[in-house]
Amino acid sequence: MKKVSRGQRKQTKRFSLHSNSFKQVVKELSKTLVSGLVVAVASNFLLQFFQNQFNFEVAWLFMTEWHIELFILGIGVLMMLYIWFTSLIGNRYIGAFLIILISIILGISTQQKMLLREEPMYPSDFSMITNLPFLVKMMSNTIFLIVLILLIAISVSIFWLIKRARKGKKEKKSQHQKEVRGLRIGLFVLSSLSLIYIYAFNSPGNLVKAAYNDHAYWIPYSQEMNYYNNGFVGGFLYNLNVTPMEKPEKYSTEKMNQLLLKYEEKAKKINETRSKSLKDTNVIYVMSESFSDPTKLIDVKVSKDPMPILRQRMEKNKSGEILSEGYGGGTANIEFEALTGLSMEPFASNLSTPYTQIPSLMNHFPSAVSYFKDAGYSATAIHPYNTSMYKRKQVYQELGFDTFLDEKTMTYADTLEESPYISDHSAYQEVLLKLEETDETDFVHLVTMQNHMPYTDFYPETTFTAEGTADDLEAANYFQGLSYSDKALNQFLEELTTQEEKSIVVFWGDHLPSFYGEEVVTVNGKVAMHQTPLLIFSSEKEKQESLGTISPIYFMNHVLELANSPVSPYYAFLMTLEANLPAFEKGMYIETGEQESKLEREELSSETQQLLEEYDLLQYDITIGNRHAETANFFSSK
Structure with a gap:
């Protein structure tokens, strides 16, 4: 071997x-x-x-x-x-x-x-x-x-x-x-x-x-x-790692210069008839959480009108409805549109929330805040909840607010019945206190919290009843909250009329609540489920005007018109766009004189399509383009 x-x-x-x-x-x-x-x-x-x-x-x-x-x-x-x-x-x-x-x-x-x-x-x-x-x-x-x-x-x-798996194994190295x-x-x-x-x-x-x-x-x-x-x-x-907008095909320095010059000339023409400076009028934005009109909805029964006082005021002042970008939520996007005049519609579909996805760009955006700050205003944001929601603390700082008051820093923080949220009445008292404290004229932006979901058991003694929703008990409590908001707003506006300082208030609901259910959504249609009340009130004078349905991006158009104050070239453009397309979001386009909304841009008139192309150029330039508009002082009325 x-x-x-x-x-x-x-x-x-x-x-x-x-x-x-x-x-x-x-x-x-x-x-x-x-x-x-x-x-x-x-x-x-x-x-x-x-x-x-x-x-x-x-x-x-x-x-x-x-x-x-x-x-x-x-x-x-x-x-x-x-x-x-x-x-x-x-x-x-x-x-x-x-x-x-x-x-x-x-x-x-x-x-x-x-x-x-x-x-x-x-x-x-x-x-x-x-x-x-x-x-x-x-x-x-x-x-x-x-x-x-x-x-x-x-x-x-x-x-x-x-x-x-470890049972019976001895402790030894493999x-x-x-x-x-x-x-x-x-x-x-x-x-x-x-x-x-x-x-x-x-x-x-x-x-x-x-x-x-x-x-x-x-x-x-x-x-x-x-x-x-x-x-x-x-x-x-x-939706990962989003680019806010695709570059428009016609975007160039030459095209932007032509566009900026066009609306600089329009602004000059508009301002020939605008005689007043805005320095002596407070401006107050009130975005009311989930405030909407349930009596408008088909197949929904409400035992009594939850907002009769607001309805009366809307008949005597500028009023209408907003077309909200969200249903049941999306507060930050509606707020973003109202403050900046930038619509969610031109943005990439996977840019779902600018506040959380592109907060560092906010200081480059035009806004009501920067307009009023340039005019010498003190700018205050108030949200009776915590500061981390939608990165508001960072966003408000980037936008230029001087002060941000939240649930921990507010003087008034009372709640109603069993609700955990600070009441609208307390929030309005905070606004009035701020107006009293500052020497300057004020721009105050209030985002309320009282009517935030869930609503069940907030108001055990409510006399409201509801029928036709997916949760009638929750709906009844929500309607009671609307009634409280209606009375609180009326008291706030009454107090403003007694003050020496003049004030303009823009009040709107951010979106409908989400408890209505699929049947109600289907029978009412998409637009109806995205419409909320809008009131533009002046403590100096009543001016009745039906605005129909408009987008939040146009609020400053009406504030400046009511105050008879000069516009920037940017607001001159938004005035031109509103005259043709008063309300629009992705999949919803309401042209002037049209009863039905359109689904896509291609269905709009050629003039409206051209204006939207100009809007694309401006919004791209402002967001991630070469910022020709910012360099050209396009956002200032001076």
């Missing part, structure tokens, strides 16, 4: 060790990939299930028939996220738990947001995480209980699996530990680079975006349909 040398035995042993190490690495990699695939499929299905309001059939059909390719792409993204967590932590069970947990949180968030506001969960919504208790409070008890049970069940299951650690480091680096690349989804030439483009159907005017058609993962990626 042939004797094996010691060298051959060592070589054989080394080969055996290398072979076993390779097998162990392959085994670990296979386990990670297979478990990642299972977790990614389950997570993606959960996201579709929640997004479609717990409709198992629709989620199943999306996965197996309608959009198989998009579902597979979503699996790839989630699997990469699973590999990153697993390689970072070093435990597949914990990695699986985190991915499922994230999917449930995102799924419930988008389910609730779709239900209440008809829009999905955006990446920018993560800025609201500091207000988690406030967000949880808006969830129904049933949904909260389901989420809690799911989280407990998943936590217990993962804990049991980890304990079982002979393949070095190779397994190397695999883990390699997977971590690879998955990190992949996630960074995926994050750049909207960058030119991105291959992940290209893969989606082969199968996706992006809808610029409807984020809701983007998520439904392309899946939650596709819709979410579409």
Whole structure:
């Protein structure tokens, strides 16, 4: 028998060790990939299930028939996220738990947001995480209980699996530990680079975006349909790392100079008949949380009129309705439009909330704040809630407000009955106090909180009743809140008329509440569910004028007209646009003299389309263009 040398035995042993190490690495990699695939499929299905309001059939059909390719792409993204967590932590069970947990949180968030506001969960919504208790409070008890049970069940299951996997194992180092650690480091680096690349989804030439483009159907005017058609993962990626606007085809220095000169001349002509400076008139913006007129809605019955006093005042002053960008929410966007004169319509569809996505650009935007500051006003923002909502603290500073008063810094902070929110009456008292304290003329911007959802049990003794909504008890409490707001506003306006200083008040509701239900939304139509009352009041004189339905971007047009004060070239442009297109948002365009709204720009008159092209040029220049308008002093009336 042939004797094996010691060298051959060592070589054989080394080969055996290398072979076993390779097998162990392959085994670990296979386990990670297979478990990642299972977790990614389950997570993606959960996201579709929640997004479609717990409709198992629709989620199943999306996965197996309608959009198989998009579902597979979503699996790839989630699997990469699973590999990153697993390689970072070093435990597949914990990695699986985190991915499922994230999917449930995102799924419930988008389910609730779709239900209440008809829009999905955006990446920018993560800025609201500091207000988690406030967000949880808006969830129904049933949904909260389901989420809690799911989280407990998943936590217990993962804990049991980890304990079982470790049971009976002795504390000793694996002979393949070095190779397994190397695999883990390699997977971590690879998955990190992949996630960074995926994050750049909207960058030119991105291959992940290209893969989606082969199968996706992006809808610029409807984020809701983007998520439904392309899946939650596709819709979410579409909203990452947003470029605010695409460069208009005609944008150039020459074109901008022509445009700026055109409206400089228009402003001069308008100002020939404007004799008064605005220095002696306070201007107060009041954006009233969820204030709307329920008596207008078809198939909704209200036991009595919740806003009779406002209705009387609207008959004697400038009044009408605004076309709100949101339904059931979106307060910050309506506020953004009112303060800046910049509409959400020209922006990229995946720029969902300028306050949270582009706050650093706010100091470049024209605004009512900068106009009044240039005129020597003191500018104050008041919001009777915390400062972190929609990054208001940063945004107000960028816009140029001198002072921001919130729930912690307000002098008046009373609530009504069982409501946790500071009342409108207290908020108005705060405004009056500010007017008294300052030596300068004031611009005060108030965003109220009293009528914020949820409403159930706020006013146990209410005499209001409701019929036809998805939640009549909640509706009845909401109507009581409107009645309180109606009386508080009337008292505020009465007090202003007794003061020596003149004041102009722009009062409007930001959006309708979300409890009406799908049947009411369908029978009333999109426009009706986006209209809220508007009153422009002067303490000096009553001037009755029906404004019809207008967009918030036009408020300054009417303030300056009522005060007989000069306009900037920018406001001269907005006056021209309003004369042709008094109200518009994505998918809703109401031209002058038209009864019905149009769905797309292409349906509008050629003159209106041309004005919107000019608006695109201006808004792009202001936002991310060369800022010719800012350099040319386009926003000043001096």
